[in-house]
Amino acid sequence: MNKMYGLCFHAVRQTAGLKSSRLLQRRAFRVSTLHRQQPFDSTLEKPQFPGASAEFVDQLEFIEPNVISGIPVYRVMDRQGNIINPSQDPQLSKETVLNFYQKMTMLNTMDRILYESQRQGRISFYMTNYGEEGTHIGSAAALNPNDLVFGQYREAGVLMYRGFSLDHFMAQCYANADDLGKGRQMPVHYGSKDLNFVTISSPLATQIPQAAGAAYAVKRENSNRAVICYFGEGAASEGDAHAGFNFSATLECPLIFFCRNNGYAISTPTNEQYRGDGIAARGPGYGMLSIRVDGNDVFAVYNATKEARRRAVAENQPFLIEAMTYRIGHHSTSDDSSAYRSVDEVNYWDKQDHPISRLRHYMTARGWWSEDDERSWRKQSRKTVMEAFERAERRLKPNPELLFTDVYQEMTPQLNKQRESLWRHVQQYKEHYPLDLYDK
Amino acid sequence: MAAAARFFIRGANSRLSISGFGTGAQSCFGAALLRLSPGCSSRTKTQRRHASHFTYQPDPVPTQYGPTQKMNLFQSVTSALDNTLASDPTAVIFGEDVAFGGVFRCTVGLRDKYGKDRVFNTPLCEQGIVGFGIGVAVAGATAIAEIQFADYIYPAFDQIVNEAAKYRYRSGNLFDCGNLTIRAPWGCVGHGSLYHSQSPEAFFAHCPGIKVVIPRGPVQAKGLLLSCISDKNPCIFFEPKILYRAAVEQVPVEPYTIPLSQAEVLQEGSDVTLVAWGTQIHVMREVANMAQEKLGVSCEVIDLQTILPWDTETVCKSVVKTGRLLISHEAPITGGFAAEISSTVQEECFLNLEAPISRVCGYDTPFPHIFEPFYIPDKWKCLEAIKRMINY
Numbered sequence: 001m002n003k004m005y006g007l008c009f010h011a012v013r014q015t016a017g018l019k020s021s022r023l024l025q026r027r028a029f030r031v032s033t034l035h036r037q038q039p040f041d042s043t044l045e046k047p048q049f050p051g052a053s054a055e056f057v058d059q060l061e062f063i064e065p066n067v068i069s070g071i072p073v074y075r076v077m078d079r080q081g082n083i084i085n086p087s088q089d090p091q092l093s094k095e096t097v098l099n100f101y102q103k104m105t106m107l108n109t110m111d112r113i114l115y116e117s118q119r120q121g122r123i124s125f126y127m128t129n130y131g132e133e134g135t136h137i138g139s140a141a142a143l144n145p146n147d148l149v150f151g152q153y154r155e156a157g158v159l160m161y162r163g164f165s166l167d168h169f170m171a172q173c174y175a176n177a178d179d180l181g182k183g184r185q186m187p188v189h190y191g192s193k194d195l196n197f198v199t200i201s202s203p204l205a206t207q208i209p210q211a212a213g214a215a216y217a218v219k220r221e222n223s224n225r226a227v228i229c230y231f232g233e234g235a236a237s238e239g240d241a242h243a244g245f246n247f248s249a250t251l252e253c254p255l256i257f258f259c260r261n262n263g264y265a266i267s268t269p270t271n272e273q274y275r276g277d278g279i280a281a282r283g284p285g286y287g288m289l290s291i292r293v294d295g296n297d298v299f300a301v302y303n304a305t306k307e308a309r310r311r312a313v314a315e316n317q318p319f320l321i322e323a324m325t326y327r328i329g330h331h332s333t334s335d336d337s338s339a340y341r342s343v344d345e346v347n348y349w350d351k352q353d354h355p356i357s358r359l360r361h362y363m364t365a366r367g368w369w370s371e372d373d374e375r376s377w378r379k380q381s382r383k384t385v386m387e388a389f390e391r392a393e394r395r396l397k398p399n400p401e402l403l404f405t406d407v408y409q410e411m412t413p414q415l416n417k418q419r420e421s422l423w424r425h426v427q428q429y430k431e432h433y434p435l436d437l438y439d440k
Numbered sequence: 441m442a443a444a445a446r447f448f449i450r451g452a453n454s455r456l457s458i459s460g461f462g463t464g465a466q467s468c469f470g471a472a473l474l475r476l477s478p479g480c481s482s483r484t485k486t487q488r489r490h491a492s493h494f495t496y497q498p499d500p501v502p503t504q505y506g507p508t509q510k511m512n513l514f515q516s517v518t519s520a521l522d523n524t525l526a527s528d529p530t531a532v533i534f535g536e537d538v539a540f541g542g543v544f545r546c547t548v549g550l551r552d553k554y555g556k557d558r559v560f561n562t563p564l565c566e567q568g569i570v571g572f573g574i575g576v577a578v579a580g581a582t583a584i585a586e587i588q589f590a591d592y593i594y595p596a597f598d599q600i601v602n603e604a605a606k607y608r609y610r611s612g613n614l615f616d617c618g619n620l621t622i623r624a625p626w627g628c629v630g631h632g633s634l635y636h637s638q639s640p641e642a643f644f645a646h647c648p649g650i651k652v653v654i655p656r657g658p659v660q661a662k663g664l665l666l667s668c669i670s671d672k673n674p675c676i677f678f679e680p681k682i683l684y685r686a687a688v689e690q691v692p693v694e695p696y697t698i699p700l701s702q703a704e705v706l707q708e709g710s711d712v713t714l715v716a717w718g719t720q721i722h723v724m725r726e727v728a729n730m731a732q733e734k735l736g737v738s739c740e741v742i743d744l745q746t747i748l749p750w751d752t753e754t755v756c757k758s759v760v761k762t763g764r765l766l767i768s769h770e771a772p773i774t775g776g777f778a779a780e781i782s783s784t785v786q787e788e789c790f791l792n793l794e795a796p797i798s799r800v801c802g803y804d805t806p807f808p809h810i811f812e813p814f815y816i817p818d819k820w821k822c823l824e825a826i827k828r829m830i831n832y
Contacts, residue, residue, distance in 0.1 A: 148579065182612035191611045198578060199611035203602045209568045210603070213575025213583065220530070220557060220581065227579075239595070243568030250563055251572075406613045407648045409672040412701070412749040 138301025234265020
């Protein structure tokens with residue numbers, strides 16, 4: 001963080017051409033939060049406004065927008081998987097690292113098969129996680145299993161790391177009778193009570209103020225739990241993001257905001273999404289500790305999340321992590337990204353700077369993973385995914401009764417009436433409804 | 441938004457008038473008027489501001505819930521919140537300005553009694569307040585969120601409609617925010633104009649998954665609010681702000697609940713069914729008396745109390761008996777909740793109807809300031825509607 005402030009000063013000096021370094025120090029935009037208002041003291045020749053505390057100046061000067069700019073990107077490994085600074089090596093065991101790798105590649109394999117299955121018309125929709133596997137696994141591994149997760153929609157790796165089975169993933173995407181969500185939502189809207197992963201909803205950023213509320217409740221339980229909230233750099237433009245940041249800071253919530261800055265909100269590039277220095281630059285404005293990490297470096301993500309989690313719980317305050325990454329796949333199966341970005345650009349990230357290959361370089365260098373291991377793991381993981389896929393496809397859809405339940409905790413008279421009316425109708429017009437596909 | 445709200449409060453309430461605009465505005469607007477012009481001009485002004493369009497009729501003193509105390513509506517809300525904080529250690533109350541007691545004084549004393557981590561201010565952001573409340577509830581605690589005016593609930597519309605209402609359904613009952621209750625002052629107040637008078641219940645009535653409740657007075661307010669808080673579904677509780685001080689009843693001190701989705705027949709009658717909720721109930725009660733006295737018509741008065749999911753049975757049973765139905769609310773007529781009631785009743789009671797169902801509601805305009813006496817569905821408009829139904 002100190003380094004960042006240094007950069008800030010530098011920027012001010014360069015752009016504003018101020019002479020007095022003392023003035024600079026005074027004007028150093030105290031990022032530290034003012035927890036309470038200044039006591040009023042009319043004898044001091046200082047501003048006494050309740051909303052700010054600093055010094056008066058007699059020079060007209062606007063603050064440059066790049067006061068907070070060039071926030072550095074924290075990383076542990078270079079692109080070839082070499083540890084840059086040994087003090088930052090998380091020293092994870094071979095088993096742990098192999099597990100990271102297997103989860104990242106399993107996610108990749110599942111994505112390929114489900115993406116293809118949508119292309120063949122077997123499921124209605126899909127969203128791949130290509131290129132962002134490092135952000136998922138690195139952050140998930142740094143949390144406690146009972147920390148509550150509020151996701152956006154592209155965090156399947158977090159669930160996978162926590163142990164959500166392939167059968168559960170497939171059941172949700174197929175909306176079959178085993179879907180924990182009872183077949184009510186589009187594919188990739190996963191959720192698991194057992195794994196403390198709140199069910200995904202489609203509206204963007206709505207989870208952000210909710211995560212603040214959950215973190216507040218968790219803090220009052222005094223149970224050493226934290227909440228993590230994932231979102232993209234596009235969702236960070238929503239009003240709900242502002243609400244969540246501001247509420248969690250003022251109400252002192254043990255919450256980790258994890259922004260996956262993957263370069264695109266569907267087709268909108270980041271330079272049309274915001275004008276400041278990304279999402280991390282917003283943290284200081286809310287009085288929030290912030291960091292930018294290389295999201296394709298699973299160890300950097302792990303270290304940052306681990307430390308943020310530790311401090312969030314110990315100090316009851318929110319942290320903002322901006323993980324820089326790249327969405328290698330299309331936004332969803334309803335999108336063709338070649339309409340707005342070049343194949344060369346995508347290829348660079350796929351071939352030169354991929355979180356999976358970087359971790360593999362690391363493992364190979366240690367002699368933990370060979371070509372043979374890779375070949376047999378690829379084969380095995382593909383087989384496992386295909387088996388789950390076939391099981392899910394064979395399964396019936398959920399009982400249509402579930403159309404009416406869970407609207408309220410109890411069945412209301414109106415809903416009962418509507419349900420009975422549907423059944424009478426379906427009995428009468430049986431041949432027009434695909435009853436045989438559904439559980440009885 | 442809140443700036444407007446605060447202006448309104450300070451204008452309306454001399455006791456809350458802690459600061460005005462500039463130094464000269466410390467004295468209350470109303471008091472200044474009285475001092476300056478004791479003649480007829482002040483009389484018309486004060487009439488407009490203080491004579492309401494209804495006569496409040498207190499409910500009989502309830503006997504089944506133990507000792508009672510004289511409370512107005514805001515005090516009965518405070519009493520319900522007090523009971524909740526005392527019995528449920530997870531319960532938290534939050535919103536704009538709730539810490540010092542709230543602009544309508546509904547949370548007075550609670551922060552001192554239960555601590556600042558349980559009764560606290562939030563930043564000024566309605567979508568944040570509701571989103572935060574949903575999160576508190578999802579984590580298993582009890583969330584009571586205050587939106588300072590129902591007129592300002594719209595920034596939270598997405599959180600209410602897309603999130604709170606659908607949480608249980610979309611997760612297959614894995615997660616829910618049933619522990620969330622949203623309170624908001626509601627309805628006309630005599631001088632509230634466009635943005636301190638609205639009755640937005642119909643917007644939320646179109647949203648399966650939430651419950652919408654509106655009390656008519658202090659006894660109902662406490663019992664229904666406690667029901668909303670303990671109900672396992674997210675509830676919106678609209679409080680008729682004109683009744684905060686005007687409505688005074690003997691309210692039980694101990695907690696008690698009044699069932700949701702159950703309308704109450706306040707007065708039995710044989711010729712016309714009058715359905716309303718909140719403030720309008722008191723207009724209807726007066727109209728029922730007038731109809732009896734002037735027209736010899738016997739009216740059955742029903743307080744719907746819960747707008748969603750509503751009690752079709754009680755209403756339809758009554759219309760089967762009377763053959764006539766008048767529904768009245770302050771919100772604009774087109775797409776208002778009266779339309780839903782009317783449609784259901786004609787479907788269920790078509791052959792029992794002696795006259796077309798009548799709706800006396802607000803006009804399809806924004807809520808107008810100085811024209812409020814013309815805008816509101818007052819007793820004369822309702823009485824005229826009854827006449828027309830009888831003579832149909």
